[in-house]
Amino acid sequence: EDQVTQSPEALRLQEGESSSLNCSYTVSGLRGLFWYRQDPGKGPEFLFTLYSAGEEKEKERLKATLTKKESFLHITAPKPEDSATYLCAVQAAEDSTLTFGKGTMLLVSP
Amino acid sequence: DAGITQSPRHKVTETGTPVTLRCHQTENHRYMYWYRQDPGHGLRLIHYSYGVKDTDKGEVSDGYSVSRSKTEDFLLTLESATSSQTSVYFCAISQNYNEQFFGPGTRLTVL
Numbered sequence: 001e002d003q004v005t006q007s008p009e010a011l012r013l014q015e016g017e018s019s020s021l022n023c024s025y026t027v028s029g030l031r032g033l034f035w036y037r038q039d040p041g042k043g044p045e046f047l048f049t050l051y052s053a054g055e056e057k058e059k060e061r062l063k064a065t066l067t068k069k070e071s072f073l074h075i076t077a078p079k080p081e082d083s084a085t086y087l088c089a090v091q092a093a094e095d096s097t098l099t100f101g102k103g104t105m106l107l108v109s110p
Numbered sequence: 111d112a113g114i115t116q117s118p119r120h121k122v123t124e125t126g127t128p129v130t131l132r133c134h135q136t137e138n139h140r141y142m143y144w145y146r147q148d149p150g151h152g153l154r155l156i157h158y159s160y161g162v163k164d165t166d167k168g169e170v171s172d173g174y175s176v177s178r179s180k181t182e183d184f185l186l187t188l189e190s191a192t193s194s195q196t197s198v199y200f201c202a203i204s205q206n207y208n209e210q211f212f213g214p215g216t217r218l219t220v221l
Binding site: 032034036041042043044045046049087089091095096097098100101102103 | 155207209211213
C-alpha cells in the first residue's frame with residue numbers, strides 16, 4: 001500500500017526565514033511525485049511534478065527536490081502570501097490515481 | 111484555472127436523503143476523480159473515471175456511486191446520506207493520468 005507522510009504538520013515562519021517541508025513516501029515503483037498548494041476554502045493548486053531521484057523544479061520562492069525516499073519543498077525568503085497548506089502526493093507506476101499526504105500548514109508572519 | 115466547476119458549492123441535507131454532486135469540465139480531459147477532504151485525513155479518493163461509462167472505486171467508496179455519461183460530466187451520488195459523509199468534496203481532472211487539476215469544492219453538511 002502506498003503511503004505518504006508529511007512533516008511538520010504545521011510550520012510558522014517569519015517573513016524572509018527560509019525553511020523546508022518534508023514528504024516521505026513508500027510506493028511500489030514511483031511514476032511521479034506531486035506538490036500542491038491549497039488556500040483555505042479552495043481546491044488544491046498544482047505546483048510541481050517530479051519523476052526521478054535527483055530531479056529539481058523551481059517556481060518563484062519554491063524549489064522541490066526528490067530522492068528515492070523523500071521529497072523536500074524548499075521555501076526561500078517566504079512572504080505572507082506563501083501561507084497555505086502544502087500537499088504532497090505520489091503516483092505508482094501503472095496507476096492513474098494519487099495517494100496524498102495530510103499536508104503541512106505553513107504560516108508566514110510579516 | 112482549468113475549466114472545472116462543481117455544483118452545488120454548498121449543501122445542507124438530512125440523514126437518509128439522496129444527494130447528487132456534479133462536476134463539469136470544459137477541458138476534454140479523459141480522467142475525472144472524486145475526493146473527500148476531512149480534518150486529520152487529508153484527501154481521499156472516492157471513485158474515478160477513465161472514460162465515458164468507465165469508472166472504478168477508490169479508497170473510500172462505500173455509500174457512494176458515480177456516473178459518467180458524457181466526457182464533461184461526472185456525477186457523485188450519496189444514495190442515503192449519513193452524518194459521516196459530512197465533508198468537503200473535490201472533483202479533479204487529468205489528461206494523461208499525470209498531474210490532476212482540482213475544482214473549487216462542494217461543502218456538504220448532513221444533519
